[in-house]
Amino acid sequence: MRSLVAGNWKMNGFKAESLELASDLAGRARSGAVCDVLVCPPSTMLSDVGAVISGSGIMLGGQDCHALESGAHTGDVSPVMLADLGCSHAIVGHSERRANHGESDAVVTEKAAAAHKAGLTAIICLGENAAERVEGRAKEIVTLQLHGSLPEGASAANTVIAYEPVWAIGTGNTATPQDVTEIHDHLRGELIRAFGDDGNAVRLLYGGSVNAGNASELLAVDNVNGALVGGASLKPDDFWAIVESGRPD
Ligand code: PGA
Numbered sequence: 033m034r035s036l037v038a039g040n041w042k043m044n045g046f047k048a049e050s051l052e053l054a055s056d057l058a059g060r061a062r063s064g065a066v067c068d069v070l071v072c073p074p075s076t077m078l079s080d081v082g083a084v085i086s087g088s089g090i091m092l093g094g095q096d097c098h099a100l101e102s103g104a105h106t107g108d109v110s111p112v113m114l115a116d117l118g119c120s121h122a123i124v125g126h127s128e129r130r131a132n133h134g135e136s137d138a139v140v141t142e143k144a145a146a147a148h149k150a151g152l153t154a155i156i157c158l159g160e161n162a163a164e165r166v167e168g169r170a171k172e173i174v175t176l177q178l179h180g181s182l183p184e185g186a187s188a189a190n191t192v193i194a195y196e197p198v199w200a201i202g203t204g205n206t207a208t209p210q211d212v213t214e215i216h217d218h219l220r221g222e223l224i225r226a227f228g229d230d231g232n233a234v235r236l237l238y239g240g241s242v243n244a245g246n247a248s249e250l251l252a253v254d255n256v257n258g259a260l261v262g263g264a265s266l267k268p269d270d271f272w273a274i275v276e277s278g279r280p281d
Contacts, residue, residue, distance in 0.1 A: 035067035035251060035278030036192065036235055036258035038155065039265025040095060040123060043074055050074075054081040056268040058088035060275075065089060067258070067278030070121055071265070075109045082118045093121030093155070096129055099142035101150070111143075111150035122147040123155045123260075125181055127198045137180030145183035148190045155192045155237070155260065156181050162199035170197070171218050178222055188233035194260040195219060200240025202262060209249050212238050216255035244273035251277045 045053065050073055061069060072093040073081045082092045097111040114122055124147060125140035135143075144154035158177035160170040174195065182191070195215055200207050207215075216236050223231030238250055239260030250256060251274075258278060264270040 033233070033235065033257045033279070034281050036070060036237060037067060037271075037275045037278050038070040038072060038093065038121070038123075038194075038237065038258065038260045039271055040126070040239075040260055040262050041071065041073045041077075041265060042095065042128070042262055044266055045073060045077055047077065047080065050077045050081055051084055053266065053268060054084040057090060057271065058085045060268070060272050061085070061088040061090045066276050066280055069275055072121070072123055078114070078117045078119065086118070091120045092117070093119050093123060094152075095123050095126070097122040097124065097143055097147055097150075097152075099139070099146045101146070111147045111152055114147075115150045115152055119152060121153045121155055121192075123157060123194075125177075126157045127159060127161075127196060127201060131198075137177055140181040141183045144181065144186065144191070148183065148185055153190050153192060154183075154186075155194050157194045157196050157239070157260070159196040159198055159200075159240070161197075165197065165199060170215060174215060174219060175222055178219060179226065182226060187227065188230045188235075192235045192237060192258075193219060193223070194237040194239050196239035196260060202241070204241050206241040206243075206246050206250070207238070209253050212250060212256060213253050216253060220255045242274060244270040247274040247277040251279065 070091040094114040098108040101112045124143040147154040160173040235257040237258045242259045243264045
């Protein structure tokens, strides 16, 4: 399956540096990208970054979305607004949203459904924390999160799953290819259980301290269909090295 390498810029990037990063990546993409590439800037920069990457083949995504289309929700961004700015994707259920904003699986499901309704692909994030891994509960946790966060109507065409163990995010402690194989094979089985054959076509991304040095071994794992990249997505050389580790088909 063609890889998807997604950059999650998080709450980083003032105007000048965001535009510089976007135009650097767009220049590289115009000479051809090995796999699909997505950038998810902060919502303040979506419009300007969208203009810079337009025509380069790089796709645009939001880092989160509200479950409703519009209304009295101060500070929130709706999936319809993301689509209106040219986004094709929205990340939902990132562990930082789950932890900092108390988002439960039920909330994540509503957000993913709203993203679908707006015509966006939802990138649903899940992953165990350090204590759960030590207790040997990683598979149990990701299984619960997966089935708890998938809305009605989810399919390979509108849904991507990102396995991001919380202990690996922003810590430099990448999961080993063995850890990743175990969880991704398990998630693939669960996706087939949920969707039948279509479960084979759902992209499964790995995220958590992916960098230029470890991307090729992680992206070579059978059921890893791409990466969700935080810190390294802010450095064009590093991010592009990860893109180049992806698979064309
Ligand atoms: P990281 O973040 O690559 O900085 O670990 C990944 C993510 O949170 O999506």
